[in-house]
Amino acid sequence: xxxxxxxxxxxxxxxxxxxxxxxxxxxxxxxxxxxxxxxxxxxxxxxxxxxxxxxxxxxxxxxxxxxxxxxxxxxxxxxxxxxxxxxxxxxxxxxxxxxxxxxxxxxxxxxxxxxxxxxxxxxxxxxxxxxxxxxxxxxxxxxxxxxxxxxxxxxxxxxxxxxxxxxxxxxxxxxxxxxxxxxxxxxxxxxxxxxxxxxxxxxxxxxxxxxxxxxxxxxxxxxxxxxxxxxxxxxxxxxxxxxxxxxxxxxxxxxxxxxxxxxxxxxxxxxxxxxxxxxxxxxxxxxxxxxxxxxxxxxxxxxxxxxxxxxxxxxxxxxxxxxxxxxxxxxxxxxxxxxxxxxxxxxxxxxxxxxxxxxxxxxxxxxxxxxxxxxxxxxxxxxxxxxxxxx
Numbered sequence: 107x108x109x110x111x112x113x114x115x116x117x118x119x120x121x122x123x124x125x126x127x128x129x130x131x132x133x134x135x136x137x138x139x140x141x142x143x144x145x146x147x148x149x150x151x152x153x154x155x156x157x158x159x160x161x162x163x164x165x166x167x168x169x170x171x172x173x174x175x176x177x178x179x180x181x182x183x184x185x186x187x188x189x190x191x192x193x194x195x196x197x198x199x200x201x202x203x204x205x206x207x208x209x210x211x212x213x214x215x216x217x218x219x220x221x222x223x224x225x226x227x228x229x230x231x232x233x234x235x236x237x238x239x240x241x242x243x244x245x246x247x248x249x250x251x252x253x254x255x256x257x258x259x260x261x262x263x264x265x266x267x268x269x270x271x272x273x274x275x276x277x278x279x280x281x282x283x284x285x286x287x288x289x290x291x292x293x294x295x296x297x298x299x300x301x302x303x304x305x306x307x308x309x310x311x312x313x314x315x316x317x318x319x320x321x322x323x324x325x326x327x328x329x330x331x332x333x334x335x336x337x338x339x340x341x342x343x344x345x346x347x348x349x350x351x352x353x354x355x356x357x358x359x360x361x362x363x364x365x366x367x368x369x370x371x372x373x374x375x376x377x378x379x380x381x382x383x384x385x386x387x388x389x390x391x392x393x394x395x396x397x398x399x400x401x402x403x404x405x406x407x408x409x410x411x412x413x414x415x416x417x418x419x420x421x422x423x424x425x426x427x428x429x430x431x432x433x434x435x436x437x438x439x440x441x442x443x444x445x446x447x448x449x450x451x452x453x454x455x456x457x458x459x460x461x462x463x464x465x466x467x468x469x470x471x472x473x474x475x476x477x478x479x480x481x482x483x484x485x486x487x488x489x490x491x492x493x494x495x496x497x
Contacts (some may be wrong), residue, residue, distance in 0.1 A: 108283055111394065111492040113150055119158035120215055124245035125150060125275065126262050126490075128254035128474060129165035129183045138186040142457070143254065145276040146474050148190060150251045150275035151218065155193050160213040162219045162245055163187075164201055164262050165252065172228035183219035193217060201262075202227065202240035204308045210244035224262045230367040231260055238265030251275025253282070254475035256490030267493035273384030274494050282491065284471040285418075285482045288450050289318060293415030297447070298483075299407070299438060301326030302421030302455070305349045306416045309356075310484040311420075323365045323407045325423035325434060332357065332366050333396075339389035342376075343396040365410065369400030371424065371431060378428040398424030399434035408441035417442050420453040420480060435459045443468035 116123075127147045132139040154161045170178040181197055188195040194217045198209035199220035213219045220243075222355040224230045229237030238261040242248065250256065255263050256278065266272070274282075288296075298319045300308055305328045315322055327344040334345045335353035357364060368387050372394040373380035384400045385410055399407070411417060419442060423434035436459060442449050443465035451460055452473035460466050473479045478488060 108274075108279050108286070109497050110491065111497055112279055113153060113275050115497065116247055116249075116271065116273050118154055118247065120209060121159055121247055122162060122213065122245040123154050123159045123247045123249055124162045124164065124241065124251045125154070126252045126255070126264065127163050127165045128252035129163070129180065130167050130254065131183060133167070133182050138182055141186065143314070143474050144183065144187060144190065146277050147251055147275070150249065150277060151191065154249075155191070155216055155218065155274065158215045160215050161218045162210055162213065162221065163218065164224055164241065166225040166230065166255065166262070167223050168225075170223060170225050174222075174226045178223050178225070180220055180223050183444070187220065190278065190348075191218065193219060198222060200226070200400055202237060204362070206244060207317070224260070229261050230333045233259050233261050233265045235265060235268070237261040239269055240265050242269035245270060248272045249275050250490050251277045252490065253278050253473070253478050256475065256479070256488040257478040257481045257486075259489035263490040264493045272494045273399065274491070278491070279480075280471070281473055281475065282482075284450050285452070285473065285479055288416050288418050288448065289483065289485070292318070293448055295320040295414050297323065297410055297414040297418075299323045299411075299417065299419040299442070300421055301318070301328065301423045301435070302453070303327035303344060305331050305346055305353055306482065308421075308442070309349075309352055311480055312356055312360075314485045316356070316363060319363065321365055322360065322363055322411050325367065325403070325407075326421050327401070328421070329367050330396055332364070333387070336366075338387070339471060340396065341390040341392050341394050343390055345468050352413060365406065367399045367403040368384045369402040370396045371398035371400050371434070373397045373431070376425075378430065382430060384390050395497070397428070397431040404434055404437040407438055411438070411441040411445050414447040415447055417445065417447045417449045418483065419449070419451045419456050420476070420483070422455040422459060426455050426459060432459070436463050439463045439465055452476060
C-alpha cells in the first residue's frame, strides 16, 4: 500500500536532515497544553538522532499574518521537546535567512534544531520556490512527517521536495497505511461516523464513502441539515440552508446506507446551562435548537458499531464543548472503544472526546490530522505525500 521512500531507506549518517513535523499544538501562556502531535513525531526524530543525523525540524503554528508574531513562536515547543529527548535541542529565530543558516551550519550530528514558525513568511502558504530553496539549502535530505499538514501544498510541505531527496517519516507512513487500508480494503461491515457542524465540509467525503462504506452514521450539526432536507422544521437549530439540495441528493443516493438521528436533545438557548429536553424525531418547537443526539439514536448507532469490522469516525455528535450536550459523543466513543472493530479516529473534536473519555488506549489508530484525514476519506491525493520519492 505504501510505495513512498521511508526515512529508513535513506543513508542519514553525518547528514543534515530537514524534517517537516506537525507541531501545530495548543499553547496557553507560553506552555504546550497538548503534546499529542509532538509525541507522535518522536519515532522519526529519535531514529534520525540514533543514526547519526543532525536533525532540523520545521513546522507552522497557528495562523499568524505572514509575519513574525511572538504569540505564535515555536520557542515553547522547542523547550517542551527538550524535555522529551536526551540530546541538545537548539532554536533558530527564523526558518530561512542568516539566523537559520548559521544555526544549521553549526549543528552537529545527534543534535536537534527547531526552526521558527514557517508561517512567519508569506512564501510558505504560496509554496514560493524561493522560500522552498532557502529551506532546502539548510539540509542534505528532506523528510515529511507532518500528516496533519500533508493536505496543504506549502513551501515546507511540498516545495522543498523539488530541491532535496525526499522521504516519508514513520508517522506519515502509519497514518497513510491505516487510513488508506481502511478505505481500500476494509474489514467489513465498514461503518463511517460523521459529525461536526457542516455538511459542506464533508460532501466529497460522504459521496466517496457511499461507494465504499456499508453504513454512514450522521450526527452533529450536519444531521440537522439532513433532517431539514427531509422536511422537519428545525426551529433555531444550526441548518445550512445552502446545502439543503445537496443533502436531498445525498439522501436519494444513499438512503439505505445513511443513518440519521431518531431522537434529539434540544435546548431553549445556545448555552451550556440552557433548559434541555429530549424528543423523538418530529418538528422542533419554535425557540428551541438541537444540540445533541438522543438516547435512542445512541442505542441505534451503538448497535451498528458493535457489528462493525472497521469504524472510521470524524466529528462530534453534538455541541461537545457543553458537557451536558456531550453525552451523545461520549456514548458513541464508548461504543467504538468497546467494539472489536479496527477503529480509526480523525479530527480534533473526535480525538479530544476519545482522550477525555479515557478510552484512547482502546482505539486502533488516533489520527493527528483532521483536514488531511478527511481528504483521504474523500479519495484526494495529498500534495505533501505526492511529492515524496517513490521506493
